[in-house]
Amino acid sequence: MAKREIIKPATVFREDKLHLLPLPEPPLRPNNPFRRVIPVCEPLLDGKEKKHVLECLDSGWISSLGSKIREFEEKFARKVGAEYGVAVTSGTTALHLALYTLGIGDKDEVIIPTFTMIATANTVLYCRAKPVLIDAEPRTWNIDVERIEEKITPRTRAIMPVHTYGHPCDMDRILEIARKYDLWVIEDAAEAHGAEYKGKKVGSIGDCACFSFYANKIVTTGEGGMITTNSEEIYRRARNLRDHAFSSERHFWHKFVGFNYRMTNLQGAIGLGQLEKFEELVERRIENARLYTSLLKDLAGLELPPETGEIKNVFWMYGIRVKNEFAVSRDELRKRLAEKGIETRAFFIPIHLQPVYWKEYLSEEFPVAEALGKEGLYLPSSPGLKKEELYFIAECIRKASHE
Numbered sequence: 001m002a003k004r005e006i007i008k009p010a011t012v013f014r015e016d017k018l019h020l021l022p023l024p025e026p027p028l029r030p031n032n033p034f035r036r037v038i039p040v041c042e043p044l045l046d047g048k049e050k051k052h053v054l055e056c057l058d059s060g061w062i063s064s065l066g067s068k069i070r071e072f073e074e075k076f077a078r079k080v081g082a083e084y085g086v087a088v089t090s091g092t093t094a095l096h097l098a099l100y101t102l103g104i105g106d107k108d109e110v111i112i113p114t115f116t117m118i119a120t121a122n123t124v125l126y127c128r129a130k131p132v133l134i135d136a137e138p139r140t141w142n143i144d145v146e147r148i149e150e151k152i153t154p155r156t157r158a159i160m161p162v163h164t165y166g167h168p169c170d171m172d173r174i175l176e177i178a179r180k181y182d183l184w185v186i187e188d189a190a191e192a193h194g195a196e197y198k199g200k201k202v203g204s205i206g207d208c209a210c211f212s213f214y215a216n217k218i219v220t221t222g223e224g225g226m227i228t229t230n231s232e233e234i235y236r237r238a239r240n241l242r243d244h245a246f247s248s249e250r251h252f253w254h255k256f257v258g259f260n261y262r263m264t265n266l267q268g269a270i271g272l273g274q275l276e277k278f279e280e281l282v283e284r285r286i287e288n289a290r291l292y293t294s295l296l297k298d299l300a301g302l303e304l305p306p307e308t309g310e311i312k313n314v315f316w317m318y319g320i321r322v323k324n325e326f327a328v329s330r331d332e333l334r335k336r337l338a339e340k341g342i343e344t345r346a347f348f349i350p351i352h353l354q355p356v357y358w359k360e361y362l363s364e365e366f367p368v369a370e371a372l373g374k375e376g377l378y379l380p381s382s383p384g385l386k387k388e389e390l391y392f393i394a395e396c397i398r399k400a401s402h403e
């Protein structure tokens with residue numbers, strides 16, 4: 001490599017897996033009675049968000065010192081059943097900071113699902129550790145807990161399950177394995193604010209949990225994230241590492257390599273406005289999901305998201321699987337919906353199929369994650385989605401199913 005050369009993209013990929021990749025995004029046309037594109041998600045900022053932000057501007061407290069962040073941390077942690085919260089700049093930095101705080105480092109192994117968003121794997125690499133991938137479980141689309149033990153080695157340090165699309169993982173089994181092998185459990189709860197597993201809130205079950213507050217998340221601060229935990233030790237260390245690991249003995253004195261992952265008071269202010277309607281934001285997503293399910297459940301060839309008695313799925317996004325028996329393919333359905341101004345998103349492309357990761361996992365098979373990546377899409381899921389819009393979306397899917 002030349003001395004002056006900027007980073008180049010990975011260009012090679014497996015020919016035999018090309019058929020699993022989604023087609024490019026279909027063009028959206030506002031060709032519907034509402035004369036607008038119905039986005040896959042838009043935030044609801046109709047409460048006191050503006051008031052709180054204006055208070056920051058009026059008082060001059062706009063960076064990371066200021067009362068809004070502390071209040072947001074305390075209130076959000078309480079909402080998810082945890083003692084402590086450490087607010088950061090994103091869900092990604094929350095995951096990185098959590099792994100780093102727990103001492104995950106060089107050549108350690110961290111167990112994650114392959115069916116997830118890229119940040120889950122990347123943050124393990126940021127720590128110079130190795131993401132060890134597990135296939136998805138066909139019913140819940142979450143990590144297949146029965147496949148975890150076979151991947152544990154002397155280097156395994158942590159399990160990082162993802163509550164995919166708001167559906168909690170089988171945490172009892174994960175905690176049982178973690179106890180047996182003495183592993184950390186970091187919940188990737190980026191998509192699961194308000195979800196519950198056997199009466200316990202997601203965010204308070206593992207050693208710590210990481211949330212995202214990106215604009216499409218159930219609670220948003222624009223960009224932002226938080227680590228929640230019940231451990232005072234993890235809380236104190238993460239707080240310190242978030243802020244360059246400044247020493248309490250003297251200023252500009254550092255005993256650890258820390259980061260600047262501080263959330264701003266402005267973001268905390270938006271978050272506080274969101275928390276005032278936390279239950280409503282969660283319930284609106286659940287109501288959307290119930291209505292979608294009632295309108296789509298009789299369509300052959302569609303698999304709808306699961307909901308069992310022992311968990312509370314918060315349906316961050318309403319995901320469906322378009323099977324072979326459906327009249328058109330997933331990509332064709334997305335195209336038809338886009339022609340009616342309905343934005344959708346294809347499911348995650350699994351980590352082991354990413355141009356930056358595939359070489360590491362060539363000898364492994366992940367058939368469930370690959371089928372999900374090929375057949376899944378999620379429908380508009382905004383908390384402010386109007387009933388008429390939702391009926392219209394369901395009707396367009398029904399029409400496609402008749403062809």
Ligand SMILES: Cc1ncc(COP(=O)(O)O)c(C=O)c1O
Nearest residue numbers: 090091092117119190212213214
């Ligand atoms: C499962 C999962 N983990 C982590 C992240 C990263 O969060 P952020 O975009 O706030 O960095 C996301 C974002 O969508 C996610 O879905």
